[in-house]
Amino acid sequence: MKTSIAALLVVIAVAAALLTYQSEKERMQEPVQEPVQEPVPELVVQPQPESAAEATTRSVKVFFFRPSVTNPGKVDLGSSTEEILHQSNPTAMALSLARAALAKSGALVGPRAGVEQVFLLEDGTAIVDLARQTAGQLRGSVACELGLLRSIARSLTTNLEEVEGVRFILGGQEAKTLAGHVSLSTVFR
Amino acid sequence: MYIVHMVVCSTQNHLVFSRGHTEKTTDPQLFYNLYSMQRQRYARVLACLMLLAGVLLNAQELQLVYREGVHRVDLVQISSHTYLSLNQIAGTLGLTLERQDDRILVQGPRATLELIEGRPLVRAQQEYVLLSQPVVRRGSRWLVPTDFVENVLPRILDAPLQLLPFGDNGGQEQVSVQVLNSPNRVSLVFLPSRRMLFHVEEFDRALQVRVDRRVEFLQPRVRPESSLVASMDCQTEPESTTCEIVKGFDFRSYRSTQAGDPARLLIDIYSTAMAEVDPVAPNRSTPEQRGGQVITIDPGHGGEERGVTFKGLFEKDLVAQISRHLTMELARRRLVADATRTSDFNPSLQRRSSVANGNRSSVFLSLHVGGSYSAKIRGPVVFTHAGEMAFAEKAGELTPWHQGQTGFAAQSRRLALLIQQRLNGLFGTDNLPATAPLEILAPVQGPAVLVEAGYLTNPADAEVLLQPDFQEAIAISIVDAIEEFLL
Numbered sequence: 001m002k003t004s005i006a007a008l009l010v011v012i013a014v015a016a017a018l019l020t021y022q023s024e025k026e027r028m029q030e031p032v033q034e035p036v037q038e039p040v041p042e043l044v045v046q047p048q049p050e051s052a053a054e055a056t057t058r059s060v061k062v063f064f065f066r067p068s069v070t071n072p073g074k075v076d077l078g079s080s081t082e083e084i085l086h087q088s089n090p091t092a093m094a095l096s097l098a099r100a101a102l103a104k105s106g107a108l109v110g111p112r113a114g115v116e117q118v119f120l121l122e123d124g125t126a127i128v129d130l131a132r133q134t135a136g137q138l139r140g141s142v143a144c145e146l147g148l149l150r151s152i153a154r155s156l157t158t159n160l161e162e163v164e165g166v167r168f169i170l171g172g173q174e175a176k177t178l179a180g181h182v183s184l185s186t187v188f189r
Numbered sequence: 190m191y192i193v194h195m196v197v198c199s200t201q202n203h204l205v206f207s208r209g210h211t212e213k214t215t216d217p218q219l220f221y222n223l224y225s226m227q228r229q230r231y232a233r234v235l236a237c238l239m240l241l242a243g244v245l246l247n248a249q250e251l252q253l254v255y256r257e258g259v260h261r262v263d264l265v266q267i268s269s270h271t272y273l274s275l276n277q278i279a280g281t282l283g284l285t286l287e288r289q290d291d292r293i294l295v296q297g298p299r300a301t302l303e304l305i306e307g308r309p310l311v312r313a314q315q316e317y318v319l320l321s322q323p324v325v326r327r328g329s330r331w332l333v334p335t336d337f338v339e340n341v342l343p344r345i346l347d348a349p350l351q352l353l354p355f356g357d358n359g360g361q362e363q364v365s366v367q368v369l370n371s372p373n374r375v376s377l378v379f380l381p382s383r384r385m386l387f388h389v390e391e392f393d394r395a396l397q398v399r400v401d402r403r404v405e406f407l408q409p410r411v412r413p414e415s416s417l418v419a420s421m422d423c424q425t426e427p428e429s430t431t432c433e434i435v436k437g438f439d440f441r442s443y444r445s446t447q448a449g450d451p452a453r454l455l456i457d458i459y460s461t462a463m464a465e466v467d468p469v470a471p472n473r474s475t476p477e478q479r480g481g482q483v484i485t486i487d488p489g490h491g492g493e494e495r496g497v498t499f500k501g502l503f504e505k506d507l508v509a510q511i512s513r514h515l516t517m518e519l520a521r522r523r524l525v526a527d528a529t530r531t532s533d534f535n536p537s538l539q540r541r542s543s544v545a546n547g548n549r550s551s552v553f554l555s556l557h558v559g560g561s562y563s564a565k566i567r568g569p570v571v572f573t574h575a576g577e578m579a580f581a582e583k584a585g586e587l588t589p590w591h592q593g594q595t596g597f598a599a600q601s602r603r604l605a606l607l608i609q610q611r612l613n614g615l616f617g618t619d620n621l622p623a624t625a626p627l628e629i630l631a632p633v634q635g636p637a638v639l640v641e642a643g644y645l646t647n648p649a650d651a652e653v654l655l656q657p658d659f660q661e662a663i664a665i666s667i668v669d670a671i672e673e674f675l676l
Contacts, residue, residue: 067563072644073570073623107562139562141497141504141641142572146625176538176628180490181557181639183628185591186576 058086060097063154064104065147067140075147077154080104090162094118098128101155108148110137115152116172124164125187126156130178132171138179145182153188165189253338254351255282265332270322271410272332275304282346286331293331297345304331311337313344317587319370321411336411339367339378351380364400365407366421366432373547375417377409377434379454387454389445396434396443398454404430417458434458441527460544482551483525484671485544487629488512489557492535497560499645505533507654508556511642514657514664515556522668524675542632546593550635552604552671555627558654559641567647568618571605572639573598574631575624593632600636604674608640611666616643616650636674640667 059081066078084100087093095118102115114131121127138145153166165187169175175184251273253260260281265272275295279286285296295302303312309320318341322334338352352365362382369376379387379398388399406423413421416439423432439460446455488508490496496504512528519526527548529541536544545553559570574594594601605622613620630637642663643650653659 067561067566069563069565070619071621071623072559072561072566072568073572073621073641075623075625139560140646141557141559141561142625142627142639143559143570143623144561180494180496180538181625181627181629183576183591183626183631185628186626 056086057083060084060100060159061155062097062100062104063151063158064101065108065144065151067143067147073143075143075150077147077151079154090160091118091120094120094126094156094160094163097155097159098152101152102148105148105151108139108144109134110139113137118156120162124162126160126163126166127169128152128156128166129169129172135170135175135178141179142181145177145179149178149182149188157189251335251338251352253278253281255346256348264335267325267332271335272322272325273335273338275324275331275333275337276329278333278338278342282342282350284345295345297342298347300345302341302345304333306331309334311341313341318344336368340369362402362404363407364404364430366409368409368411368413370411370414373460373543375413375458377413377418377456377458379432379456381452384452387447389454389456391443394436396436396456396458398432398434398456400430402429403427406430406432413458417460460547482675483527483548484519484552484554485527485529485548485550486512486515486519487529487541487545487553487555489555490535491530491533494535497558497645499560499651502645502651502655504558504560504645505535507558507645507660508642509533510657511660511663512556514661515554515667518661518664518668519671522672524668524671538629539632541629542593545633545635545637550633550637551675553630553633553635553637554608554667554671555629555637555639557639557641558650559644560646561644562646564646564648567644567650568616568620569609569612569643570620570641571609571612571622572625572627572630572641573601573605573622574627574633574637576626576631588634591631593634594630594637597634597636601630601638604636604670605638607670607674608638608667611670612640612642612663615662615666 060083061079062082063077063079066076068074068076082100082104084096087096095115098115098118102109102113110133112131113134115128116131117127117129119127119129138148140147149168152168156163156166166189167187168178168184170178170184177184251262251264253262262273262277262281265274275293276286278284279295282297287294287296291306293304293306295304300314304324306326307323309323311318311320311324320334320341321336325332335352338350343350352367362385364379364381364385367378367380369378381400381404385400385402385404388397388401390397390399403425405425409421415437417437418440419435419437421432421434423430434456440458441460443456443458445457447453448455488505488511490505490508492505494505496508498504509530516526516528527544527550529544530536541555559566576591576594588595602622609620609622627639630639643654645651645654
């Protein structure tokens with residue numbers, strides 16, 4: 001009994017579906033006005049360098065990783081005083097500093113490594129966006145990876161009073177590690 | 190002229206209006222529009238009728254067997270998924286429900302569960318249980334997938350609970366199979382309608398569950414995790430019934446137990462060495478009593494992630510070779526070893542840490558070799574995690590993922606020092622253990638270290654690291670330190 005009722009229902013369902021399909025098909029043939037898409041505003045703000053006429057330099061302390069022969073696990077940072085272009089915009093200054101620190105650690109990373117962006121948050125955290133290629137360019141293991149990150153962070157926190165801590169992202173996205181060891185969820189100070 | 194009247198349509202010019210009046214029109218376009226509108230309305234009414242009848246005919250129930258009482262619970266179909274009413278279950282089993290915004294607490298005799306609307310997770314004491322579907326709320330009614338009854342409810346009840354399909358099975362005995370998927374483990378529960386003896390046998394590619402009589406195996410409602418159980422196939426013969434559980438690619442070990450009240454067979458399938466651990470053995474002491482200790486070895490990198498490279502040598506290959514020596518040495522000393530990878534692939538760091546926690550490891554050791562742009566840097570360095578460990582452990586609280594080392598920092602440092610001393614003796618160095626915020630160690634809830642067994646970029650280290658005898662010596666030194674640590 002149940003089977004025959006079920007079969008009848010299936011027949012009714014098929015008929016209903018066919019009718020609906022045909023009606024909907026006719027309705028769909030009517031032209032539909034596309035909603036107008038508002039342009040999405042660009043969110044990325046590129047730091048602008050000062051004009052050449054106003055350009056002055058500023059002495060900054062740039063940190064770099066110095067491997068220790070006697071204690072290879074220790075992350076020792078050396079520093080040197082460098083002259084970099086002074087910029088009143090702290091974000092632009094932070095970007096210059098981060099690039100200077102990375103350049104100073106040239107022996108650690110290859111030529112394709114780079115800093116793409118720096119973002120300053122209101123709570124004093126600087127987000128440093130490293131180029132994706134930086135990960136594959138690192139020559140070394142745990143100490144070198146940590147040394148590179150700390151040297152960039154220390155260069156920012158020492159020279160910019162707006163920066164209290166530094167976090168790193170890779171290729172514009174959050175990443176677990178730079179080269180498989182050191183946690184990038186860490187805030188470096 | 191076109192006539193539209195109330196008789197059931199027999200030609201294209203006749204229509205029925207639900208309000209039962211007749212219209213006449215000479216406009217063919219108007220007639221067509223009316224006709225089209227009515228046809229759509231009919232189609233919808235018919236479809237609704239059919240659905241209603243279908244639901245009534247196919248309305249299903251399940252039976253909950255609890256405290257010698259049999260209770261019927263209704264099944265609710267949402268999309269293609271089957272749900273049960275939590276309100277009905279709570280009323281049937283005498284549980285208390287407490288609503289809090291988007292969550293609901295279910296209080297049972299033994300414990301309390303916490304469910305969140307739209308999420309497939311249930312918090313049961315200190316554990317989260319993953320359901321097959323998210324929890325759904327319809328007004329004041331909360332709906333849960335059927336595996337909630339099988340996998341979650343027993344945690345808060347003080348008597349066994351059985352879920353059986355409702356209906357007559359023609360007198361044939363049945364075995365219902367329930368599945369619980371957890372990280373690194375699949376649990377299969379075979380619940381027979383009558384007490385029977387199960388035989389479990391392991392073959393190369395499958396586990397076989399056999400019953401010496403003709404029974405019907407009911408397919409589980411939840412699919413087992415395919416990396417551990419590739420498929421399940423049950424066959425009935427005149428004198429026996431066998432169920433073949435085909436191993437998935439991540440199958441590592443299994444444990445089976447037959448229990449009573451209610452009679453059931455439990456098979457736990459692991460991607461780790463958990464089943465090789467004797468669950469009742471004490472966690473310390475003499476070599477004969479080491480059944481409860483698992484040492485998880487994590488050979489670093491793998492696959493396309495080669496780690497440190499130097500003159501055609503890859504870190505991933507060297508650490509895989511040393512790990513094999515480590516595993517053999519641990520086995521020789523009656524310690525259970527498990528590895529996060531045994532072939533050339535790169536599991537995520539999260540997965541590696543999960544294996545350590547899944548094993549409840551007595552020691553977790555991530556094995557690497559070091560590298561530096563300076564060829565002078567040499568020797569072993571043992572790292573421990575040094576990150577934020579501000580989480581204060583409280584009874585009943587879950588540990589945040591990145592703070593697993595909270596409470597184990599001192600043990601990890603002691604282990605690191607022991608391994609560092611042994612390896613310094615082997616390499617002839619005076620290196621010190623070090624700390625770093627390490628992604629792989631942070632979540633591990635147990636003593637955990639990352640060992641860099643020499644620098645591949647140092648010519649002297651690279652030369653010895655390639656020698657199998659030296660690799661074995663590294664393994665022996667590390668296991669000596671682990672033994673000393675575990676004493």
